[in-house]
Amino acid sequence: MITPQTLKGFRDFLPNEARKRNYVITKLKAVFESFGFEPLETPTLEYEEILAGKYGEEGEKLMYRFEDNGGRRVAMRYDQTVPLARVVAQYQNELTFPFKRYQIQPVWRADKPQKGRYREFMQCDIDTVGVEKGVSDAETVAVIAGGLTALGFTSYRILINDRSVFGTLPVEAITIIDKLKKIGEEGVVKELEEKGFTKKDFEMVKNASMPDSLKDIVSAAAKLGVNEKNLQFEPTLARGLDYYTGIIIEVEIPEYTVGSVGGGGRYDKLLNMFSSTPLPAIGFAYGFDRVIEAMDVLNLFPDEVTNATSQVLISIFSEETKKNSLEVAAKLREKGIKAELYLGEIKAKNPLEKQLKYAIAKNIPYLIVIGPNEAEKGEVNLKNLQTREQNQVSVEEAIAKLTS
């Protein structure tokens, strides 16, 4: 028999993890949609030529690509930005611009698996395409803050910078300055000097004051409800990339030290790989796995997510009272209660033992028992499995308790 196992860097999400993922996706989608972002899905496989050459040397190495059964060269989604560029070019005449879309799909990179780095991982992007800097920049900051707030974060820091802060410094120097947090001031200056730059270049950036364009964004974001204490001007922030043309954004959670939980910025030229129409854009991506890890650190998942899906296990006491259990299950579900019916075999001797064990193993908070006495009166025995408190109550009272 073949050993059941997964590929390195690939993960199964069993219910306890999958519930967390669903929760984060549901919360973020609601926020994205409250700002008018629309859902977009693109295929897992693209023609290789669509993705090839778009992700630098590293991308060429890490991309999953192969020849399909029809001899076509295909590649697996590597990020969600190149597919977005393809979509806005391919459906230019169908889409209404500014085009605001969110996209939450897995991507694949054949990277060396290590803690927090996977070969299949979810990306969670929002982008606004078709407008130059202005309200959309503030809206992006507001939707980022809205998402973090909806997930329960309060101490988050949205670091912002603007490409203009680096003036005429070449990418080589910017990349070094961007490493400030990793290698410290001395390290940055040393590396700069090795490459022929000066300490003054670094200080020019480090001591820069906030450009007017960022001040406008901060003031508009505040009107959109963003708490200014969550915004921080970070003049050395460059996010290692050279395609930002305006605001640059990175999000940190102080209690979560593994790294930033998202990043983005304005990139007015990047989307033109398949189209000569100007496609200025601003976008942001949450680091999905890191967001979940940070929520774990801060205990932000509510009980109904960390517990079982089911709010109550309805046991079956005997063949005679089974029909009562079924009817009660239907009534509870009708009221929106997540009511699980015990499905295992019912032993005549001590019928509840296994059922109680099942509820406890699955972390289900309540147990309903309908024995002959309860069945006769049309009532149920509702037991809180945490407090061990139990009461014989009417079905309506049980519903009231479970929906309170």
Add this chain to the structure above:
Amino acid sequence: MITPQTLKGFRDFLPNEARKRNYVITKLKAVFESFGFEPLETPTLEYEEILAGKYGEEGEKLMYRFEDNGGRRVAMRYDQTVPLARVVAQYQNELTFPFKRYQIQPVWRADKPQKGRYREFMQCDIDTVGVEKGVSDAETVAVIAGGLTALGFTSYRILINDRSVFGTLPVEAITIIDKLKKIGEEGVVKELEEKGFTKKDFEMVKNASMPDSLKDIVSAAAKLGVNEKNLQFEPTLARGLDYYTGIIIEVEIPEYTVGSVGGGGRYDKLLNMFSSTPLPAIGFAYGFDRVIEAMDVLNLFPDEVTNATSQVLISIFSEETKKNSLEVAAKLREKGIKAELYLGEIKAKNPLEKQLKYAIAKNIPYLIVIGPNEAEKGEVNLKNLQTREQNQVSVEEAIAKLTS
């Protein structure tokens, strides 16, 4: 420049389609969870040996497989049943049985693309693993009905049969009888006779009465709230497959004639490919794309799904009133209203023309205008873009209107 295009058989889901998909998934998940089904996700790529040889000759031909960068033979998810079999074997000691999971992920098959057949398509499965026939069979019927009802279907027919109806007839004969709807009675008898069976074999099946096991399921399903008029005993139903060991299920929507919108049944031996522990199971899969097509036929998508995501477009009248628009957007969003702010350039001359066009193009039902007069009074002009009715109201009144 490279032509922006997708591979044949692969689809982009632009917002209008993606919203429908999200709606169906959200509705079905809520029903699955109300029955205590838990989410499960498995990787897109598996070791080839996990999937190879599990899907017959056709599967061997249609599976996407390749050698990854590390020289491993890998294959893309072909269905969700083999991964489920792997998961229950691999995590036997971690999972609580009966294990009830739902799984909604894409699968890939290099089939010839044609109307309604794609190379990448969503599967939407529920399965209960670890119990033999009993309450779980009725629960499966009830969850199927619950899902269809939640989506707005009323005329659906859940066709049921039991493997025992075919008695000792060999698979060869069952497969012919299963074709009744396609080739008619005469066709079935002719094919049976060609293979050495008799008309009597067919009649034995066709005139069979409902076995007691199915009667029990029907009666329990009724107690779980299933309307018996939606259930139909169909003694010739076999679903072409030879792995069903008990109930066999197929769902039809009379108004949608392309084909069934889902199928399943009890399969007590299939999951034992990676484990010698008995793993009896019952499951069902909705045909995701067909469900959406049938809903389109019956007009079951509510307006907020077929329209834009946004309920209201908040226009920006001028640089002076911009801050009012931003503040109103924040207030509306706080109340759960999907409020989109216009992001395009604001022309001094006729500032609303382009904004109104945008709202109409995107099918957004309401427009809010805050001109100098409204700004001064702290009010807004709320315009219903369908009826053309407009009123100058307070922000609170606008919120009341938009949430009613």
